[in-house]
Amino acid sequence: xxxxxxxxxxxxxxxxxxxxxxxxxxxxxxxxxxxxxxxxxxxxxxxxxxxxxxxxxxxxxxxxxxxxxxxxxxxxxxxxxxxxxxxxxxxxxxxxxxxxxxxxxxxxxxxxxxxxxxxxxxxxxxxxxxxxxxxxxxxxxxxxxxxxxxxxxxxxxxxxxxxxxxxxxxxxxxxxxxxxxxxxxxxxxxxxxxxxxxxxxxxxxxxxxxxxxxxxxxxxxxxxxxxxxxxxxxxxxxxxxxxxxxxxxxxxxxxxxxxxxxxxxxxxxxxxxxxxxxxxxxxx
Numbered sequence: 001x002x003x004x005x006x007x008x009x010x011x012x013x014x015x016x017x018x019x020x021x022x023x024x025x026x027x028x029x030x031x032x033x034x035x036x037x038x039x040x041x042x043x044x045x046x047x048x049x050x051x052x053x054x055x056x057x058x059x060x061x062x063x064x065x066x067x068x069x070x071x072x073x074x075x076x077x078x079x080x081x082x083x084x085x086x087x088x089x090x091x092x093x094x095x096x097x098x099x100x101x102x103x104x105x106x107x108x109x110x111x112x113x114x115x116x117x118x119x120x121x122x123x124x125x126x127x128x129x130x131x132x133x134x135x136x137x138x139x140x141x142x143x144x145x146x147x148x149x150x151x152x153x154x155x156x157x158x159x160x161x162x163x164x165x166x167x168x169x170x171x172x173x174x175x176x177x178x179x180x181x182x183x184x185x186x187x188x189x190x191x192x193x194x195x196x197x198x199x200x201x202x203x204x205x206x207x208x209x210x211x212x213x214x215x216x217x218x219x220x221x222x223x224x225x226x227x228x229x230x231x232x233x234x235x236x237x238x239x240x241x242x243x244x245x246x247x248x249x250x251x252x253x254x255x256x257x258x259x260x261x262x263x264x265x266x267x268x269x270x271x272x273x274x275x276x277x278x279x280x281x282x283x284x
Contacts, residue, residue: 045103045106049102051102052281053120059118060075061108062090062115064277066175067175067234073230073272076275086145092281092282109130113133148226148230149227166232177196179244183247197251204239204253208256215262216229229266240253240263
């Protein structure tokens with residue numbers, strides 16, 4: 001047997017060997033993957049960088065990923081309604097370049113994830129209000145302006161908040177789990193891809209069964225469209241429309257006809273069209 005064949009067999013054996021975790025984990029090598037150059041097991045700022053602040057009441061620091069698009073949609077829906085005080089400036093935080101670790105961004109989001117928003121509505125009265133986590137931003141803005149969220153205690157509000165929290169708890173399986181191992185990991189691995197694919201398809205089935213009898217997540221009237229639709233559409237709507245991970249065929253998204261109908265309906269909204277391709281200003 002040639003030396004080349006021996007090397008090939010040894011490499012295959014190494015890849016197939018079972019991994020035994022050490023007693024104590026240490027980051028002693030690059031783990032590969034799309035974001036390996038910026039991933040670290042520590043928090044905090046890595047360099048000094050002040051964030052720009054425009055003249056609008058709301059300052060958004062984000063990127064047009066699914067998590068960023070959620071907030072874009074609500075801001076653009078508020079703009080469509082001409083809501084006073086909802087004007088905003090939007091700045092690009094390029095996570096592939098590590099901009100989320102600049103000191104200015106870490107000051108408003110210690111978790112170093114996009115999106116983050118600062119409300120400067122009361123510039124003269126006191127400190128600006130910083131909000132991080134997309135679900136928190138949507139709830140804050142919807143309640144601040146009294147739009148796209150049921151304000152009275154009762155079933156409608158409970159349903160809206162339940163679906164918002166469902167998305168916040170479920171999307172990590174879609175993005176951080178399925179998306180990572182299917183699209184971003186250094187090599188395909190059967191077990192994690194199967195594990196997360198099964199969960200993503202279960203989640204799509206949850207949505208499909210619900211949307212069979214609902215035009216929107218909260219009901220069948222146009223007034224029932226709310227932040228639950230926005231936050232779920234950014235991930236699952238775009239997924240079934242073939243916009244995420246090039247995985248529509250793999251996941252057989254056409255099986256979820258009620259989710260697709262709902263997704264297509266929301267995708268046609270003028271505010272959603274603007275939100276998906278929102279122009280973000282450079283941070284210099």
